[in-house]
Amino acid sequence: AQSVTQLDSQVPVFEEAPVELRCNYSSSVSVYLFWYVQYPNQGLQLLLKYLSGSTLVKGINGFEAEFNKSQTSFHLRKPSVHISDTAEYFCAVTRTGFQKLVFGTGTRLLVSP
Amino acid sequence: NAGVTQTPKFRILKIGQSMTLQCAQDMNHNYMYWYRQDPGMGLKLIYYSVGAGITDKGEVPNGYNVSRSTTEDFPLRLELAAPSQTSVYFCASRVRDREADSYNSPLHFGNGTRLTVT
Numbered sequence: 001a002q003s004v005t006q007l008d009s010q011v012p013v014f015e016e017a018p019v020e021l022r023c024n025y026s027s028s029v030s031v032y033l034f035w036y037v038q039y040p041n042q043g044l045q046l047l048l049k050y051l052s053g054s055t056l057v058k059g060i061n062g063f064e065a066e067f068n069k070s071q072t073s074f075h076l077r078k079p080s081v082h083i084s085d086t087a088e089y090f091c092a093v094t095r096t097g098f099q100k101l102v103f104g105t106g107t108r109l110l111v112s113p
Numbered sequence: 114n115a116g117v118t119q120t121p122k123f124r125i126l127k128i129g130q131s132m133t134l135q136c137a138q139d140m141n142h143n144y145m146y147w148y149r150q151d152p153g154m155g156l157k158l159i160y161y162s163v164g165a166g167i168t169d170k171g172e173v174p175n176g177y178n179v180s181r182s183t184t185e186d187f188p189l190r191l192e193l194a195a196p197s198q199t200s201v202y203f204c205a206s207r208v209r210d211r212e213a214d215s216y217n218s219p220l221h222f223g224n225g226t227r228l229t230v231t
Contacts, residue, residue, distance in 0.1 A: 043222025105155040
C-alpha cells in the first residue's frame with residue numbers, strides 16, 4: 001500500500017526567505033505524486049503533480065517539487081515566500097489504476113513579515 | 114460552474130442523531146470522494162464512487178453510508194452520530210482520465226462541512 005510522510009507539522013519562515021516542505025513516500029510500485037494547498041476555511045487545491053518524465057515539476061504560485069526515486073522523496077520548494085503563502089500543504093500519492101489518493105498529515109507553513 | 118457544493122457549512126449534532134451531508138458537482142465528473150480532516154491527521158478517505166450506482170469503502174467507512182443515484186450527487190449519511198465523528202468533511206470530484214492507467218485530472222474540493230457531535 002502507498003503512504004506518504006510529511007516530516008514537519010509546522011514550518012515558520014520569514015517573508016522572502018526560501019522554504020522547503022518535505023515529503024517522503026512509500027510504495028513498491030510506480031507512483032504519482034501531488035502537492036495540494038489548503039487556505040483557511042477552504043477546500044484543497046492542486047499545486048503541482050508528478051506523473052512521469054522530468055523529475056522537476058513546476059506548479060502554481062512559484063512552487064516547484066523534485067521527484068527523487070532513490071530517496072523516495074517529493075519535496076516542495078519555493079525560492080522566496082510571501083505572506084499569502086501561509087496555508088497548509090498536503091503531499092499525496094496514488095499509483096497506476098488506483099482511483100484513491102492517499103494524503104499525508106499536512107505541513108502548516110507560517111510566513112511572517 | 115459552481116464546482117463542488119457542500120451543504121450545510123456547519124452543523125452541531127447530539128449523540129445518536131442522524132444527518133446527511135450533501136455534495137453536488139456540476140462538472141459531470143465520474144469520480145467522487147468523501148474525506149474527513151482531523152487536526153494532525155491529514156485527510157482520510159471515507160467512501161468513494163467511480164460512477165452512478167457504484168460506491169466503495171475507503172480507509173475509515175465505519176459509521177457512514179453513501180449512495181450515488183446520479184452523476185451529480187454523492188450524499189454522506191451518518192446514522193448514529195458519535196463524538197468521534199466530530200470533524201471537517203470534504204467532498205471532492207474528478208473527471209475520469211482518458212487513459213485508464215493515468216491520473217492526470219486533479220481533485221476538485223468543496224469548501225467543507227464542519228460537524229460537531231456532542
